[in-house]
Amino acid sequence: MSTEQNQSSFQSLGLSNDILRAVTECGYTTPTPIQQQAIPTVMAGHDLLAAAQTGTGKTAGFTLPLLHKLSSTKTEGKPIIKALILTPTRELAAQVEDNLNTYAKYTGLKSLVIFGGVGINPQINALRRGVDILVATPGRLLDHSRQGTVDLSKIDVLILDEADRMLDMGFIHDIKKVMKLIPEKRQTLLFSATFSSEIKALSQQFMQQPKLIEVARQNAAADTIEQRVYPVDKKRKRELLSYLIGSRNWRQVLVFTRTKHGANRLATQLTDDGLPAMAIHGNKSQGARTKALAQFKAGKLRVLVATDIAARGIDIDELPHVINFELPQVAEDYVHRIGRTGRAGSEGEAASLVCVDEHKLLRDIEKLTKNEIPKDVIPGFEPDPSIKPEPIQKPRTGRPQNSRRAPRQKRPDARR
Ligand code: AMP
Numbered sequence: 001m002s003t004e005q006n007q008s009s010f011q012s013l014g015l016s017n018d019i020l021r022a023v024t025e026c027g028y029t030t031p032t033p034i035q036q037q038a039i040p041t042v043m044a045g046h047d048l049l050a051a052a053q054t055g056t057g058k059t060a061g062f063t064l065p066l067l068h069k070l071s072s073t074k075t076e077g078k079p080i081i082k083a084l085i086l087t088p089t090r091e092l093a094a095q096v097e098d099n100l101n102t103y104a105k106y107t108g109l110k111s112l113v114i115f116g117g118v119g120i121n122p123q124i125n126a127l128r129r130g131v132d133i134l135v136a137t138p139g140r141l142l143d144h145s146r147q148g149t150v151d152l153s154k155i156d157v158l159i160l161d162e163a164d165r166m167l168d169m170g171f172i173h174d175i176k177k178v179m180k181l182i183p184e185k186r187q188t189l190l191f192s193a194t195f196s197s198e199i200k201a202l203s204q205q206f207m208q209q210p211k212l213i214e215v216a217r218q219n220a221a222a223d224t225i226e227q228r229v230y231p232v233d234k235k236r237k238r239e240l241l242s243y244l245i246g247s248r249n250w251r252q253v254l255v256f257t258r259t260k261h262g263a264n265r266l267a268t269q270l271t272d273d274g275l276p277a278m279a280i281h282g283n284k285s286q287g288a289r290t291k292a293l294a295q296f297k298a299g300k301l302r303v304l305v306a307t308d309i310a311a312r313g314i315d316i317d318e319l320p321h322v323i324n325f326e327l328p329q330v331a332e333d334y335v336h337r338i339g340r341t342g343r344a345g346s347e348g349e350a351a352s353l354v355c356v357d358e359h360k361l362l363r364d365i366e367k368l369t370k371n372e373i374p375k376d377v378i379p380g381f382e383p384d385p386s387i388k389p390e391p392i393q394k395p396r397t398g399r400p401q402n403s404r405r406a407p408r409q410k411r412p413d414a415r416r
Helices: 003-011 017-025 033-043 058-073 090-103 121-129 138-147 163-168 172-181 197-206 234-247 260-272 286-297 331-338 356-369
Strands: 048-051 083-086 111-114 133-136 157-160 187-192 211-214 225-231 253-256 277-280 303-306 321-324 348-354
Touching: 003 017, 017 058, 017 090, 033 048, 033 058, 033 187, 033 211, 048 058, 058 083, 058 090, 058 157, 058 187, 083 138, 083 172, 090 111, 090 133, 090 286, 111 121, 111 138, 121 138, 133 138, 138 172, 163 172, 163 187, 163 197, 172 197, 187 197, 234 260, 234 348, 260 277, 260 303, 277 286, 286 303, 321 331, 331 348, 331 356, 348 356
Parallel strands: 048 187, 048 211, 083 133, 083 157, 111 133, 157 187, 225 348, 253 303, 253 321, 277 303, 321 348
Antiparallel strands: none
16 A cells, blocks of 8 residues: 555544654554444544454554644643543553654653652652653552642543453552542543443543443454464473474563462573573563563563563563463453454454463363364373363462452552
């Protein structure tokens, strides 16, 4: 497709030239389905309730029309916060702000990201200098509000990104507190992977006649992702993982474990096997998480081992391999995990190492995704049929089994 055609496709949505220029520089050819629907809706000023998962292009779906709107009303002088984007995790907050920065390049609009786990003073200074768009996790935002270092009284647009995950992480009270700090007369956009009854209740309470947008079938894994199950005994999983990575020469591998402890142990074992690996989870400092992610993205670190929430929203272009070292206890998390690969049309591969204890979890996943995943027994790793299934131990701080809701945590954004 020629550049002219590319532009006209985004151009037909009515975005300003400053924004179109940045979009073209990103190499985007056509708006994704969520963008085609969300951009005109947001530009028309409607509230929006959108069911869209990471990987659909949802971030540009709300940031592009937001920038368009704010740049057309921007006044001279020190910027004041006109838009607030709330996200469940620090990683997602940083990623959204990174995208905003890219798309805002020619608009003169300033954005800032604030989250816990890092010093508050640089954030206070940046807020003092003035920003147009604030991206934040709820805990740290409320810290600033309590200290009087942020003014949310001029907000025109509020965006809740991955709202379902915010509720899962126990942020509902924080969200309600934030709602009291911002004007009632505003535009509200809510993005969520699923429309649960809690999400519907939230939208009824805080939104005005929202337009509904739903892209892709709910809980259906992206068609571009090749999925495979490797049956194996629990105690041989690590060995099989090293074998697969090594023998198939997988270069950039995101591995999911159920627990933080399991992530640490696996990263150490893989490194001992000659496969450089690091773990990211809530017990790691923000610096360590950012560093591991940057090295992984740059291709300097072959394997990144992550827990579900730490990995949520990680955006890596064309991530080729996602491995479920252990299946998640909540079937929806499988869809989120493998959504890290095969993003926006590129191809990906998702492999799950499944032991006898996990057969029920696998059935739940296949039922949810309405798809039977092909099984591939690797010679030399055949499961021992005499091993009987044992109950799966719950992660100590994870969500309870059969529930999507985590116990209320005091400051979840500062810990995961
Ligand atoms: P998201 O769902 O917002 O996390 O976006 C997923 C990925 O798709 C990101 O790497 C974006 O940079 C990319 N992306 C967003 N919009 C487009 C587009 N129109 N064409 C190609 N890639 C896109």
